[in-house]
Amino acid sequence: MLFSAALPAVFLLFSANPLFVAADDIDDDIKNVQNNRYTSTLTLGGKTISVILDTGSTDLWLNPYDGVGSFESTGVSHEIHYGEGATFINGTIGLAEISIAGHTIPRQAFINATQVVGLEACSSGICGLVGLGFDSPTAGIEKALTDGGLDGPTIGKSVLSSIFDMNPDKGRFFAFSLSRLGDVKDTADASLSIAEYDPKYSAVQWLAKRPVYPPTAKSWRILADGVTVDGYPVPWTANAASTPSANHIVLLDTGTTNILVRPEVRDAIYSRVPGAFLAKNSSLRTSHWGADHDAWIVPCSTPVNFGAIFGGQPYPLHPLDLTDMRTQVGPDGVNYTYCVGSITNGGTITTGSTDALYGDSFLRNVYTVFSFGDNTTSPYVQFLSQTNEWESTQDFAHVRQQQLATGAKELNPTDLIRLFDGVSPPGSSGSGSSSSDSTPSSGGSSSNTGGSSSSSGSTTGGSSSSSGSSSSSDCPSGSGSSKVLAGNLADSAAASSDSNSSKYWPIIIGLLAANLLVVLVLAFLGVVSFVRQRRSVGPTRVHYVPTKTKDDSLMRSSFAEDRPYADN
Ligand SMILES: *[C@@H]1O[C@H](CO)[C@@H](O)[C@H](O)[C@H]1NC(C)=O
Ligand SMILES: *[C@@H]1O[C@H](CO)[C@@H](O)[C@H](O)[C@H]1NC(C)=O
Ligand SMILES: *[C@@H]1O[C@H](CO)[C@@H](O)[C@H](O)[C@H]1NC(C)=O
Ligand SMILES: *[C@@H]1O[C@H](CO)[C@@H](O)[C@H](O)[C@H]1NC(C)=O
Ligand SMILES: *[C@@H]1O[C@H](CO)[C@@H](O)[C@H](O)[C@H]1NC(C)=O
Secondary structure: OEOOOOOOHHHHHOOOOOOOOEEEOOOOOOEEEOOOEEEEEEEEOOEEEEEEEEOOOOOEEEOOOOOOOOOEEEEEEEEEEEOOOOEEEEEEEEEEEEEEOOEEEEEEEEEEEEEEEOOOHHHHOOOEEEEOOOOOOOOHHHHHHHHOOOOHHHHOOOHHHHHHHHOOOOOOEEEEEOOOOOOOOOOOOOEEEEOOOOHHHHHHHHOOOEEEOOOOOOOOEEEEOEEEEOOEEOOOOOOOOOOOOOOEEEEEOOOOOOEEEOHHHHHHHHOOOOOOEEEOOOOOOOOOOOOOOOEEEEOOOOOOOEEEEEOOEEEEOOHHHOEEEEEEEOOOOOEEEEEEEOEEEOHHHHOOOOOEEEOHHHHOOEEEEEEOOOOOOOOEEEEEEOOOHHHHHHHHHHHHHHHHHHOOOEOOHHHHHHHHHOOOOOOOOOHHHHOOOOOHHHOOOHHHHHHHOOOOHHHHHOOOOOHHHHHHHHOHHHHHHHHHHHHHHHHHHHHHHHOOOOOOHHHHHHHHHHHHHHHHHHHHHHHHHHHHHHHHOOHHHOOOOOOOOOOHHHOOOOEOOOHHHOOO
């Protein structure tokens, strides 16, 4: 399922000059396109075509600029609708010899797309899609061929089924990890193997098997126990269709860039992040997914300590996967940097029997085995965690510090929302917001990060993050009192506007002086720990990718609930 957001025209304004950043994986079989897309190459008639890898759908379609050349046409036409339906491809089903991932399939069914609507098609260099989902006699190419009077189950097999059937002595599974662009240490590697494990991650085969749910589902949906922020469970109403032992049904979809949930879950997650505010129906760009008109704005240097729970086991996510950095021109004509939550409202996709789509933002953090099972085993998934909470938080601090140092100015979330939308975000009045009001580089926003940590977070939050958070973790009482004072200051500011009498002024000035002193102390500590940090981690180790600008024309949420598979 390839989810394409039908983006409002305004999105196009920001992608006038698309940057095409692709990183090779070690094995050179997967390319990462700006963390938005993961592609592989396929050859057909001597032509090499870049295709999206999509666990959320099954069919193969191709649409290269210069056509696929000659092939055996079945004459059967077929459309695939993605997302909420407005995005689709349409064409004729053909049969041709193709090669992919080291396998050559003599007569593979595919759709020669003649219409590509709502997708970027070939403009980004990606000219097709290979589905890694389940064959079904009641859906997709297989059904279309059967309906057309042909032998659907024999000639309409998916690419994976074709490969498995050609290798009957091997397992019917594939395994996959996704790389991350822009992190310091290339903490995530990309790897795709069919019917074998990457030797580096072969330990995955001994880990828990998480069966596809419901067992008859023809999609990579499994049960999940919810999520945590800072180690605390996030309230999330259980799905009636789930089991007593697990609460939610989650679709694992490489074709979705981020994570899609219901809006109340999104809000429950980011409202736990210090200094984060919700911009409702905002002109600030949401992350990847055009159907969400709200945006959670998170201070860019604040790591979100997020875990996804499966079978009682937490899988930490890299903080870089929880917020996306963006630059946008404000109403005042000035460019601003801000960070927006990558977990967004899935709309109708997440209101039915599927509670969430865990796309690339989650899948970058695990090596995943997708097994179709065999005669005795039902389909299942296995995860090998790839993210170390402590390392990733350090990594996050380095990357964001560098990005903020070179990018446009970051405003604190409340000021940013006020500037772009002309309203104050909910919950921002009075004392709440002012404690977080300062740009990360000044050290103030640190009081958010440092204070929030719990359990392992307290180690992570601390010393490595940019100037601010180190200071607060070094000196927790200092940051605490800074918050209190900031609160008092806001109160007194309110008092001063309420009253034209001057009786509050001595108090206000006293508080201002005290506040200034705390700020100076914090700034000093920040500088000290910044210097220390620079010394302990040589800048040479950092190979930060400055061109992080997301190209919106490259589609952010490539998942789409492929109609035929919805709610099986
Ligand atoms: C898809 O193509 C077929 C055959 O050309 C055509 O009949 C059908 O109307 C097309 N669908 C859409 C949505 O354009
Ligand atoms: C395949 O699709 C291309 C458009 O992408 C079209 O020009 C060509 O005629 C199609 N070939 C066949 C045999 O349908
Ligand atoms: C969202 O904002 C647009 C203008 O940006 C406005 O036309 C629309 O009515 C708003 N929608 C809601 C639900 O507030
Ligand atoms: C804003 O940033 C974009 C890209 O970074 C740049 O092309 C544009 O000129 C900048 N605009 C202003 C007003 O600085
Ligand atoms: C498993 O199923 C296949 C057909 O799908 C059959 O050919 C094979 O003999 C079965 N193996 C066992 C051990 O039952």
